[in-house]
Amino acid sequence: MNTSMDMYFCPLYSGSSGNSLYCQYGETRLLIDAGKSGKTIEDALASIGADIRSVSGVLITHEHSDHISGAGVLARKYHLPLYATRETWWAMSDKIGKIPPDTVREIEAGKDFWLGDIGVVPFSIPHDAADPVGFRLYGGSMSISTATDLGCFSEDVYANVAGSTLVLLESNHDPDMLRANPKYSTALKARILGDHGHLSNEACSAALLRLIHAGTADVILGHLSGENNTPTLARRVSTEMLVREGIRPDEDVRLQVALRDEVGSVYILKERI
Ligand SMILES: [Zn+2]
Ligand SMILES: [Zn+2]
Incomplete structure (x- = not known):
């Protein structure tokens, strides 16, 4: 990929078996999450x-x-700084092991900052973690928002994401498949279905409709469950919702599914002058 003022985005991996997303703008390249080796x-x-x-x-x-x-x-081997909220640092320090002190960077939900050429806005999401956030990334007039691991699409999340050029939104599960899954305990099902769990295909499609009306032209369904969803089903639920509302997939909006174990497509967002 050439360095230019286009914005690049690639869901390297997305799903309950590991998440890592890539973004590039200008001279800056960054990752959101490092949930694979x-x-x-x-x-x-x-x-x-x-x-x-x-x-x-x-x-x-x-x-x-x-x-x-x-x-x-990544912090030890490549000296990559990790950006996380204070509560997330408290919760993850033991899990990631000893890292160079200067790779520890603290951020705060609602406080934007620059990482090189990319403007970063962390925003709170409803999830059962210490202080979970989604991110909106700005490059020129374009922006990319990622919101996965959220129990509900709150008005607060909507306000942070609305108007993004591209949105990667969680389409985690089919509620009927989840309820019928004998491998999941009642407590785990309640956790996933709760307001601080994960977003269902239906809730995702309703949120996408609002986002598309607010100007988003590229949507990616992400963080699919391997047990309680399939890419075909997730895509179908959102596509049907859009078509019912008079929005034509592939014409009015580009809708894709980020796969769990396959590096996704590279999206190139062009600056509109
Ligand atoms: Zn997750
Ligand atoms: Zn989570």
Whole structure:
């Protein structure tokens, strides 16, 4: 990929088995989460022509292992700074092991900052973690928002995400598949279905409708459950909702599904002058 004022985004991995998203604008490259091994993330980046040594830092959403399992390695091996809220640092320090002190960067929900050429806005999301956040990333007039691991699409989340050029939103599960899943305890089902759990396909599609009306042209369904969802089903629920409302997928809006174990497509957002 050439350095230009286009904005690049790639969901390297998204799902309950590990999350890592890539974004590039200007001279700056960053990751959101490092929930696969360091080697897997390095290889995924290489497969899209990006070198892990050129990455400026890793934004951490929360301390669950599917978001941080490779974070310690990236800080130790490549000296990548990790950006997380204070409560997330408290919750994840033991899990990621000892890291160089200067790779510890503290952020705060609602407080925007620059990471090189990219403007970063962390915002709170309703999830059962210490202080979980989603991120809106700004490059020129474009912006990309990622919101996964949220029990409900609150008005607060909407306000932070609305108007983004591209949104990656959680489409975690089909509630009927989840309820019928004999491998999940009643308590776990209640946790996932609760307001601080994960977003269902239906809740995702309703949120997408609002976001598309607010100007979003590119949507990616992410953080799919491997047990209680399929890419086909997630796509169908959102597509049907959009079509019912008169929005034509692939014409009015581009809708894709980020896969759990396959490096996703590279999105190129063009600055509109
Ligand atoms: Zn997760
Ligand atoms: Zn989580």
